[in-house]
Amino acid sequence: MYFEKGEETSPKGHALVYFRDRNDTDSIFATYIIALPISVDVSKYIPPMFASQMQGMTTQDLNGFAFPPMPEKMDNIESVRNLAEIRGDDLIDGGTGNLTDPMESMNMVNELQQEYTKLWENSLANQNDEQVLDSVKDVIYEFMGEPDKLSELSKLVGKLRFASEGHEGFYNRSLIEEVESEILSLARYLPVNYNIKSLIQCTKLESDSGSVLAQLYLERCYKLYEEDYIELQSIEDKIKSFESDQQ
Numbered sequence: 001m002y003f004e005k006g007e008e009t010s011p012k013g014h015a016l017v018y019f020r021d022r023n024d025t026d027s028i029f030a031t032y033i034i035a036l037p038i039s040v041d042v043s044k045y046i047p048p049m050f051a052s053q054m055q056g057m058t059t060q061d062l063n064g065f066a067f068p069p070m071p072e073k074m075d076n077i078e079s080v081r082n083l084a085e086i087r088g089d090d091l092i093d094g095g096t097g098n099l100t101d102p103m104e105s106m107n108m109v110n111e112l113q114q115e116y117t118k119l120w121e122n123s124l125a126n127q128n129d130e131q132v133l134d135s136v137k138d139v140i141y142e143f144m145g146e147p148d149k150l151s152e153l154s155k156l157v158g159k160l161r162f163a164s165e166g167h168e169g170f171y172n173r174s175l176i177e178e179v180e181s182e183i184l185s186l187a188r189y190l191p192v193n194y195n196i197k198s199l200i201q202c203t204k205l206e207s208d209s210g211s212v213l214a215q216l217y218l219e220r221c222y223k224l225y226e227e228d229y230i231e232l233q234s235i236e237d238k239i240k241s242f243e244s245d246q247q
Helices: 048-054 077-087 102-143 146-165 173-187 196-203 208-226 229-246
Strands: 002-005 014-021 024-035 064-074 090-097
Touching: 002 077, 014 064, 014 077, 014 102, 024 077, 024 102, 064 077, 064 102, 077 090, 090 102, 102 173, 146 173, 146 196, 146 208, 173 196, 196 208, 208 229
Parallel strands: 014 090
Antiparallel strands: 002 090, 014 024, 024 064
């Protein structure tokens, strides 16, 4: 299963899936997969006369579905891509198969539906875990003293700087975004005049100037906290001079 549009780590919960017939690779077939956002108690919807036949069925048996259950022939690949773009769907290349064989076609769709639904459930669980973690961090930040917040800020800036400089070929965009998000969360509990956004911007600069500016902006935060306005003015002058030289 290859995501031509969308992300495997964060599926939208609805996807157009297309297949090519192995006997005629120009022929395009498609189906539509939906991962249900609401858990369904299937037993509530089973007529009493069929209840004995459906014993053992759980919500997992109806956590998503594909329709049509067998891929339908489409005009061409571009029409499928346009539909996915217009509707905001994930677009998945389901591979090739003997699409004239009903059983093989239905098995292909069923396997992809189950795999896609599992990806959706995992993504949802990960997002919930991240929200819980963010809530815990917010509580910690709220009760931290100012020196501890500045110490945490220094650690995060160092981490962001390391990722941005690409040490030993290391450059992880997702890690950079993650650390930046943590700094912004911490910034909610710091005075506005600390100018954390400017600190982040210069920290992410890949040149050596980024390291110098990041250190100056960090020192500025400490001087504001210490109310050392003489040294603060000196640091701000250095920042202005350095930034002017970079323009």
